[in-house]
Amino acid sequence: MIHLDSVDLAAIWLTLKLATVTTALLLAIGTPIAWWLARTRSRLKGPIGAVVALPLVLPPTVLGFYLLVAMGPNGFVGQFTQALGLGTLPFTFAGLVVASVFYSMPFVVQPLQNAFEAIGERPLEAAATLRAGPWDTFFSVVLPLARPGFVTASILGFAHTVGEFGVVLMIGGNIPGKTRVVSVQIYDHVEAMEYAQAHGLAGGMLVFSFLVLLVLYSRKGARAWK
Amino acid sequence: MEMSVSGAVPVAPARRIAARFRVSWPGFTLDVDLDLPGRGVTALFGHSGSGKTTLLRCIAGLQRGDEARLAFGDETWEDRRRGVFVPTHRRPIGYVFQEASLFAHLSVADNLAYGQKRVAPAERRVSLAAAVELLGIGPLLGRMPESLSGGERQRVGIARALATSPRLLLMDEPLAALDLKRKGEILPYLERLHDELDIPVLYVSHAPDEVARLADHVVLFDAGRVVAQGGLMETLARLDLPTAFTEDAGVVIEAVVGEHDEAYHLTRLDFPGGHVLVARRPEAPGHRLRFRVHARDVSLATTRIEGSSITNLLPATVREVAAADTPAHVLVRLDAGGTPLVARITRRSCDQLGVAVGRPMWGQIKAVALLG
Secondary structure, eight states, X not given: OOOOOHHHHHHHHHHHXXXXXXXXXXXXXXXXXXXXXXXXXXXXXXXXXXXXXXXXXXXXXXHHHHHHHHHSTTSHHHHHHHHTTOOOOTTSHHHHHHHHHHXXXXXXXXXXXXXXXXXXXXXXXXXXXXXXXXXXXXXXIIHHHTHHHHHHHHHHHHHHHHTOOHHHHHHHTXXXXXXXXXXXXXXXXXXXXXXXXXXXXXXXXXHXXXXXXXXXXXXXXXXXXX | OOOSSOTTSOOOOOOOEXXXXXXXXXXXXXXXXXXXXXXXXXXXXXXXXXXXXXHHHHHHXXXXXXXXXXXXTTEXXXXXXXXXXXXXXXXXXXXXXXXXXXOTTSOHHXXXXXXXXXXXXXXXXXXXXXXXXXXXXXXXXTSOGGGXXXXXXXXXXXXXXXTTOOSEEEEEOTTTTSOHHHHHHHHHHHHHHHHHOOOOEEEEESOHHHHHHHOSEEEEEETXXXXXXXXXXXXXXXXXXXXXXXXXXXXXXXXXEXXXXXXXXXXXXXXXXXXEEEEXXXXXXXXXXXXXXXXXXXXXXXXXXXXXXXXEEEEEEEEXXXXXXXXXXXXXXXXXXXXXXXXXEEHHHHHHHTOOTTXXXXXXXXXXXXEO
């Protein structure tokens, strides 16, 4: 029998909130980056693409460590946030969001970039000959044609954020209701030998992840996202 | 038919299109300085890779040139030296791509409306209804592009371009991606466009029959340069064109359906300087028709030959003799009472018959290719 207490529920709620905020931010930030990567002929395309993809291969602890240093009281991000009177970001929800944005970036940017590249030059040229300016074309032609890419990007960005552990632990620590997400809560239950509660959450994550991937791979015309 | 472009609207004076472009990339240079008529259909004709599509893209603003100057009437659209560049979406053009390039996420009706609703109401001279009627796509309006045949898609593409009320219509081989049957399905619509709308058209093609059928004016391209331009009939009758064009030399003659000979199932086509008999045509007397006479289908005789199965004989005067694509042949341009004729005969025959400029001859037409 699944047994969840109020701390577990808070962790679930916090995880969903984190994933939602992160996904929304990633779509806003990732769209222009993906568009630029898909269209540019700049020599910076390679380096920027590589930076975006780094979280795919880096251990989350490495990413978390550098983010922690940067956002700490002596880091350049930390100095900046302190100057703004915001204090420092580590061990706050905002800090988790910033870290998650970096961590899940490739999972949003790459499907979007693929979708934009698949559209090709022709629909953009056709729109221009039909009096649509660049912004108009982006909203009336590119966004609708790239819709499957946006769906994939949102699902992957959300799911990947839900599944993070190492970065959260490095940046957010383990503050109940504030930075303690489901993956950390499971770890705590196991540490405390509370296997029944660990099962409840772990089973939930398993089902959730499976359903997400099921949706992704069963969509009509689904392509491998990478 | 009710067209919103009609004789009641004062016809604007024809604008010339002045286009100077130089575009180069490894292995290719387009270098042209053209003054094109802003009226009727001008064919940009040449083999693939000769630069005609590149020029069309330059005129649309889809391609930038190393040197670029473009004026439509007294409006400057582009002048590299002065830093003037009107972006594509601000040029009053319509563009028809080789593949229709419809928006896959929009229905036919929404594709048509896409351009039209972006044009200020005061500048809409071609109504959606008129464009739909002209291209015969009424029954397709609710369909999605993916469910259309190639020919249907191209008709929608043309209507979509027309619905923006362009002041210049650019067409890049609109029939090239279609098979012969689909081509035949679209050509009549293109002819209607020509006859019913007063929009100048630049039409890129490498198909001589299409050009002969549709164009009023022709610009011949070879290896990124313009080798000849002028009225269709005069230009095609020129003998000083590069071999690439003389291989397929011939003339286009515009004729009027004279009368039908029901007994023999023939139709007489009249034109200045004579007539020809062809297999019975469906058109009524008075209908205008163009036909092509290939130079290889014209033979010459010094007298009117009797007792021959060739019925189409025209008296004509030799105007020019020039080298043909092989050393064994010559091309002879004749004037048949106002209608040009080109014959491709062997050099031997030329000498034996004594073909010389100013000499009256008989042209024997073995075959004509009717266009339309």
